[in-house]
Amino acid sequence: MIRFSHGVATSVGRVRRVNEDSYLAVPPIYAVADGMGGHGSGDVASRLAIEALARCVELRPLFTEAVQHALEEANQVIVSRAEPPSRMGTTVAGLAGLETAGGDQLMVFNVGDSRVYRLAGERIVQLTVDHSEVQELVLAGVLTREQARTHPRRNIVTRALGSAPTVHSDHWLLPAVGGDRFLICSDGLTGELPDEVILPLLTVGGPQQSAEALVAAANDAGGRDNITAVVVDIVGDARAADDTPTLIDQPAVWPGRPADRGGWGGPAGPVPPGGQRGQPAGWPRPPEDVGLHGLGLIGPDADGFGRGNR
Numbered sequence: 001m002i003r004f005s006h007g008v009a010t011s012v013g014r015v016r017r018v019n020e021d022s023y024l025a026v027p028p029i030y031a032v033a034d035g036m037g038g039h040g041s042g043d044v045a046s047r048l049a050i051e052a053l054a055r056c057v058e059l060r061p062l063f064t065e066a067v068q069h070a071l072e073e074a075n076q077v078i079v080s081r082a083e084p085p086s087r088m089g090t091t092v093a094g095l096a097g098l099e100t101a102g103g104d105q106l107m108v109f110n111v112g113d114s115r116v117y118r119l120a121g122e123r124i125v126q127l128t129v130d131h132s133e134v135q136e137l138v139l140a141g142v143l144t145r146e147q148a149r150t151h152p153r154r155n156i157v158t159r160a161l162g163s164a165p166t167v168h169s170d171h172w173l174l175p176a177v178g179g180d181r182f183l184i185c186s187d188g189l190t191g192e193l194p195d196e197v198i199l200p201l202l203t204v205g206g207p208q209q210s211a212e213a214l215v216a217a218a219n220d221a222g223g224r225d226n227i228t229a230v231v232v233d234i235v236g237d238a239r240a241a242d243d244t245p246t247l248i249d250q251p252a253v254w255p256g257r258p259a260d261r262g263g264w265g266g267p268a269g270p271v272p273p274g275g276q277r278g279q280p281a282g283w284p285r286p287p288e289d290v291g292l293h294g295l296g297l298i299g300p301d302a303d304g305f306g307r308g309n310r
């Protein structure tokens with residue numbers, strides 16, 4: 001059984017008047033969603049994403065498919081709720097604890113430019129790959145990572161829940177190792193703080209202290225966007241770690257079948273025991289302590305879907 005300890009901090013920042021970030025911090029699922037859209041709909045989109053994930057919290061066993069299905073369902077709901085020509089969308093990034101026959105694993109997932117980092121000794125490693133214009137320029141060698149962080153087009157996401165009738169989320173599987181710490185955050189944090197500033201703040205104190213320190217530092221650095229940080233510790237029962245996350249490009253991987261270590265495009269696995277490939281009726285209600293923030297959209301991106309992620 002994976003045991004978690006977590007801390008959460010969120011802030012509207014120093015410029016916006018409404019916080020459109022939402023988060024989920026209920027074991028075994030932790031996530032941050034950063035909403036965008038006109039007429040105050042960004043908060044609705046991020047809340048819908050978090051509510052969909054929250055319905056997975058009590059599933060045992062929890063499979064990657066259930067999480068992916070939740071994201072697909074959230075996408076469809078967000079698309080259907082938008083009132084043309086206004087659109088809304090949200091990023092989402094997070095991790096989910098999976099207790100599989102092959103051992104305890106963590107599923108790291110994202111759509112958009114919210115991020116998941118792993119604290120690895122003396123450094124932090126970004127586990128997710130942003131779906132953004134500047135990320136593509138980084139991969140092409142046009143921009144450095146630091147240049148991308150401050151680039152004028154840094155806020156343009158290339159993938160989001162709500163942007164198309166179907167969504168493709170990325171996810172990775174890695175072993176759950178006692179002592180590991182993870183950070184899930186919106187771009188209001190990473191836009192203000194470079195990795196070398198995030199690192200020491202992520203290493204000091206317990207997860208709540210760390211989350212609060214990170215958000216405070218992002219506010220001190222400008223606070224130009226909503227800021228959310230979820231810090232998650234894996235408690236105890238350390239075992240040998242394979243540090244290499246595996247990108248699973250297809251939704252169907254279930255316990256008992258080793259993840260495709262070959263990287264992209266693992267084939268679909270069989271329907272898991274209990275038949276939880278889809279979302280069964282009567283899933284548990286969202287827990288009470290889901291963090292939901294934001295009532296409207298303030299700022300220059302009011303009509304800028306796809307440009308409004310900051």
Ligand code: MG
Nearest residue numbers: 034188309310
């Ligand atoms: Mg943002």
